[in-house]
Amino acid sequence: MSPRSLSVLVIDENTLRAAIIEAGLREAGHEHVTVVHDVNGIAQRIAEIEPDVIVIDLENPNRDMLENMFNLSRAVRRPIAMFVDQSDQSAIEAAVDAGVSAYVVDGLRQERVKPIVDMAISRFNAYSKLARELEEAKSALENRKLVDRAKGILMRSKGISEEEAYTLLRRAAMNQNRKISEIAQSLILASGLLDE
Amino acid sequence: MSEHHITAGFLPLTDSAILVAAREKGFAASEGIDLTLVRETSWASIRDRIAVGHFEVAHMLAPMPIAANLGLTPMRLDLIAPLALGLGGNAVTVSNALWQAMEEAGAKGPDDPAAVGAALRKVIEDRQGQGSGRLRFGVVHPHSGHNFELRYWLAACGIDPERDVEITVVPPPLTADAMAAGRIDGFCVGEPWNSVAVAAGHARIATIKAAIWRSSPEKVLGVRADWAEAHSDTLARLLRALYRAAAWCGEAENHEELAAILSGEAYLGQPAKLLLGALDGRLETGGGIHRFADFFLAVEKAATFPWQSHALWFYSQMVRWGQVPHGEANAEKARASFRPDIYRAALGPLGAALPAASMKVEGALTAPTPVGATSGRLILGPDGFFDGAVFDPAELDSYIYGQRSAGAGD
Numbered sequence: 001m002s003p004r005s006l007s008v009l010v011i012d013e014n015t016l017r018a019a020i021i022e023a024g025l026r027e028a029g030h031e032h033v034t035v036v037h038d039v040n041g042i043a044q045r046i047a048e049i050e051p052d053v054i055v056i057d058l059e060n061p062n063r064d065m066l067e068n069m070f071n072l073s074r075a076v077r078r079p080i081a082m083f084v085d086q087s088d089q090s091a092i093e094a095a096v097d098a099g100v101s102a103y104v105v106d107g108l109r110q111e112r113v114k115p116i117v118d119m120a121i122s123r124f125n126a127y128s129k130l131a132r133e134l135e136e137a138k139s140a141l142e143n144r145k146l147v148d149r150a151k152g153i154l155m156r157s158k159g160i161s162e163e164e165a166y167t168l169l170r171r172a173a174m175n176q177n178r179k180i181s182e183i184a185q186s187l188i189l190a191s192g193l194l195d196e
Numbered sequence: 197m198s199e200h201h202i203t204a205g206f207l208p209l210t211d212s213a214i215l216v217a218a219r220e221k222g223f224a225a226s227e228g229i230d231l232t233l234v235r236e237t238s239w240a241s242i243r244d245r246i247a248v249g250h251f252e253v254a255h256m257l258a259p260m261p262i263a264a265n266l267g268l269t270p271m272r273l274d275l276i277a278p279l280a281l282g283l284g285g286n287a288v289t290v291s292n293a294l295w296q297a298m299e300e301a302g303a304k305g306p307d308d309p310a311a312v313g314a315a316l317r318k319v320i321e322d323r324q325g326q327g328s329g330r331l332r333f334g335v336v337h338p339h340s341g342h343n344f345e346l347r348y349w350l351a352a353c354g355i356d357p358e359r360d361v362e363i364t365v366v367p368p369p370l371t372a373d374a375m376a377a378g379r380i381d382g383f384c385v386g387e388p389w390n391s392v393a394v395a396a397g398h399a400r401i402a403t404i405k406a407a408i409w410r411s412s413p414e415k416v417l418g419v420r421a422d423w424a425e426a427h428s429d430t431l432a433r434l435l436r437a438l439y440r441a442a443a444w445c446g447e448a449e450n451h452e453e454l455a456a457i458l459s460g461e462a463y464l465g466q467p468a469k470l471l472l473g474a475l476d477g478r479l480e481t482g483g484g485i486h487r488f489a490d491f492f493l494a495v496e497k498a499a500t501f502p503w504q505s506h507a508l509w510f511y512s513q514m515v516r517w518g519q520v521p522h523g524e525a526n527a528e529k530a531r532a533s534f535r536p537d538i539y540r541a542a543l544g545p546l547g548a549a550l551p552a553a554s555m556k557v558e559g560a561l562t563a564p565t566p567v568g569a570t571s572g573r574l575i576l577g578p579d580g581f582f583d584g585a586v587f588d589p590a591e592l593d594s595y596i597y598g599q600r601s602a603g604a605g606d
Contacts, residue, residue, distance in 0.1 A: 040379075061367040063240040067270065068338050068365040092271075096248045101240070103270075 006108075007032035008116055009051035011039060011060065017127040021055065024123045025116065043069055053113055054103040055120045063101060070103060091117070098124040143181035150184035153191045200430045203232040205242045206255035208464045209368060210387040210474045211285045211415045213454060214494060215255055218434075218441035220457050227433040235462065238367060239337050246420055247273045252427075253434065255281060256418030259510040261533045263339040266520050276424055277416035277507075278538040279435050282442065283499045285414050285474060285492040286342055286405035287390040288349070290382035291375055294319070294331065295400035295482070306481055307488070309403040309582045313353025316402075320360050334366035334374060334383035341405070341414045344513040346384040349408045351599075352583040357517075372396050386414065387474035387492070388466050395470060400482035406490045409559075411497050411579040413506040416534075424538070432542035439500055439543055446495035451475040497564075497576050498551050502534040505555040505589040512587070512596050522596055531589075540570065549574040558587040 008030055012018035018035045025033045034049050036042065039062045046054075046069075056063060091114070095102065098121045104113050147169065154165035169187075173180040202224075206212040215233060218224045224231035234251065236242050242254045243264070261275035287306075290298065301322075303315035320331065335343040347357040357363055366374050371383045372393035382402070383393075393399040405412060417438065424431050444450055452468075455475060459468040473479040477491035493499040511530035515522040536554040543550055549572035556567075561577025568574075581587075587595055 058241055058244065059237045061237040061370060063238040064337050064367060065365040067240055071338065093248045096244050096250065101244065 005029070005031050006052040006112060006116065007049060008034070009046065009049055009054045010035045010120075011037075011042070011054065011056040011066075013037055013060065014057065014127075017057075017124070020127050021120055021123045024119050028115065028119055030116065039065070042066070052105045052108055053116050055117070056101050056103075058096060058099045058101045060101075066103070094121050099128070100124050143179075143184075146181050146184040146188065150187045153187060157191075200227075200229045200427075200433060201232070202229055202252050202430065202434055203234060203250065204253045204255065205234050205236045205245055205251040207236055207239070207242070207368065208466075209255070209285075209389075209415075210458065210464070210471055211282050211492065212255050212463070213445050213458060213475070214281050214438055214442045214500070215417075216458060216463055217445050217454060218437045221441060221444055223437040223441040223444070224434070227437040229430070229433055229437055231434075231437070233462075239340075242418075243269060243271060243273065246275070246418065247271050249420075252423050253417055253419045253431075256416055257337055257340040258413045258416045258506065259339040259341065259344070259514065260337075261416065261418050262507055262510055262530045263514070263519070265529045265533050266514070266526055268339065268514075268519060274421035275418050275533065276421050276535050276538070277418060277502050277533055278424065278431065278535040278542070279417045279438055280413055280500050280502050280506075281415040281417060281438075282445075282495075283411050283413060283493040283497065284404075284406040284490055286345065286384060286386045287401045287479070288346060288382065288384045288403050288405075288408075289371075289375075289390045289393055289399045290402045291378075291380075291399055292397075292482070294381045295402065297322075298402070303402070306401055306403045306486060307407055309349055309407050310353065312403045313349055313355065316350075317353055317355050320355060324360075330360065330362045331381040332362045332364055332379070334364055334371055334380040334385070336368050336385055337365060338519065339514070341412070341510075342384040342386070344510060344517075345405055345408050345412070347517060348513065349403070349582070352581075352585075372398060375399055387479075388464060388471050391470050391473055391479060392466060394480055394482045401479060401486075404479075404488055404491060406488060406492075407582060409579075409581050410490055411493065411499075411577065413503065413510075416502060428538075431538070435539060435542035436546060439495075439546065439548065442495040442500050445475075446493070446499075448476065497579075498574060500539075501551050502536050502539055503551075503554070503556060504531045504534045504536060505558055505587070507531055507534040508555070508589045508592055509558055509587050512592065512599070515596050516599050522593075527592060544570065547571060551576075555589045557589070559584075560586055 008025055010018055010021050015037055022033050022035050036045055100120050102117045150169055151162055151165040154168055155162060169180055169183055173183045204215055206215055219231045219233055245251050246254050261277045263269055264273045264275045297319045298315040301315035301318040303312045335346055350357045368385050368389045371385050371389050374380045375393055376398045390401050445454055451472060455468040455471040458464045458471050459466060474492050477488045478485055507530050511527060514520045520526055540550055549569040552568040552570055558579060559581045561579045563578055564575045565577045566573060567576045
């Protein structure tokens with residue numbers, strides 16, 4: 001008979017990331033997953049949910065409050081300790097690197113908890129990658145807009161075609177060993193100054 | 197020149213000043229140290245990131261290394277404190293509503309913690325008579341000077357911190373909001389967060405750390421013990437840089453510049469004007485500007501010296517409030533967490549006046565007093581507790597047994 005599936009509480013103010021973690025845990029067969037975005041009244045929620053594992057963003061400013069609560073709850077209900085088996089330094093490093101912090105009910109065997117924490121780590125990393133890519137896409141779009149504006153300025157001031165304007169920008173970038181978007185930005189700035 | 201890289205974690209508090217000045221004013225660079233500062237959001241995060249080697253050193257609550265060495269933290273970690281990051285710097289702030297009730301009960305200026313505490317006790321007794329709920333006070337961490345000085349003050353005023361009030365943990369930057377939302381009635385926190393709450397119109401500074409215990413320890417430089425062992429030269433360089441930075445921070449003429457630096461987005465992200473109060477010891481309490489003696493000391497009175505008597509006092513409070521059982525081995529672990537030997541070895545070459553002793557009787561000095569130093573002239577004190585008690589580290593056992601009854605609400 002397989003042991004009762006663990007109850008997992010995910011505390012994350014970032015709703016998108018929380019959803020990604022929750023989906024990962026559900027796909028892995030964890031039925032009892034609760035997501036909380038706001039730590040107000042968290043003590044009450046924890047008492048209701050009785051989580052076996054709590055996953056929280058390492059950077060959440062309320063971790064000191066949570067840890068204190070876990071300490072105090074020792075007398076009243078099941079104690080909760082951080083997932084840090086001292087023998088598994090690499091797991092700790094992976095978690096901290098990914099920005100994950102996890103707490104488990106004391107006495108729970110590590111092999112039952114590890115897959116959950118590993119899942120959280122991989123989903124945190126996936127989210128960071130996604131956020132980074134989004135940032136890059138946003139900046140690529142910004143750069144394209146800059147180049148388009150610079151081309152327009154050149155076309156108007158020099159009476160040349162779009163293609164010629166682009167060639168000018170590209171040549172300047174190559175000569176000065178700078179990015180074409182940087183050249184475009186300088187040009188827009190300079191033309192703004194001249195207009196004044 | 198900069199061949200030694202050190203990354204230090206810090207929390208947005210005015211007493212991160214010495215670390216910040218060491219970087220921004222070039223004291224670290226002139227010791228050949230490339231010092232990177234990383235702002236963190238919780239003490240737990242500082243602990244975790246120093247444990248896995250993201251940080252070599254960090255801005256820490258003075259009791260944190262002691263708690264780690266006593267095995268009280270969730271993560272196995274050996275830390276040392278080879279330097280203190282100043283003395284004082286905290287205040288006890290209460291909501292406007294609570295202050296009004298306390299004022300009606302006789303509370304006056306913030307310099308008299310006994311009178312303020314007596315008024316608070318009366319308010320609490322009245323509430324108990326009316327069947328009102330317990331007042332809630334916020335502190336930043338269970339192993340913090342804030343928790344221990346708040347409890348010390350309450351207990352000495354006849355208020356049982358365990359039964360008469362509720363003490364909860366609130367991160368420093370959230371204290372003002374928590375008070376505005378009515379989730380707490382008061383808090384003990386480092387600057388600038390008292391001033392932030394006062395400026396927002398929610399609160400009143402009731403008393404301050406330096407009035408509860410003059411010249412008392414607050415933050416330290418926490419260092420991973422194994423790193424300190426393996427990099428003693430780099431650490432010595434850092435300690436010299438921090439000492440020089442502390443001397444710079446201690447000069448009144450530098451306070452405006454320091455406040456401007458600390459106000460930067462990467463550091464505290466609060467208006468410089470709000471930060472200047474703590475540096476100058478002139479704070480808006482909510483009832484007008486008040487001049488405080490020794491509100492925050494960066495360098496004066498051996499403010500960076502890691503007194504082992506300070507470590508033992510924190511330990512005595514950990515025992516008092518049930519965080520750790522008292523025993524000879526535990527007391528020794530606590531004492532050895534603070535490392536005046538490393539401090540002296542590093543700073544000796546500077547020719548600074550360093551204390552010759554590693555422990556002192558806390559609360560013994562009622563006036564500024566010249567004391568034995570390795571060289572030059574060193575003035576310590578006053579260092580009294582507001583209730584006149586004295587902590588003699590040589591009499592640790594009797595101090596610990598003597599304070600038990602206070603915690604039991606006698």
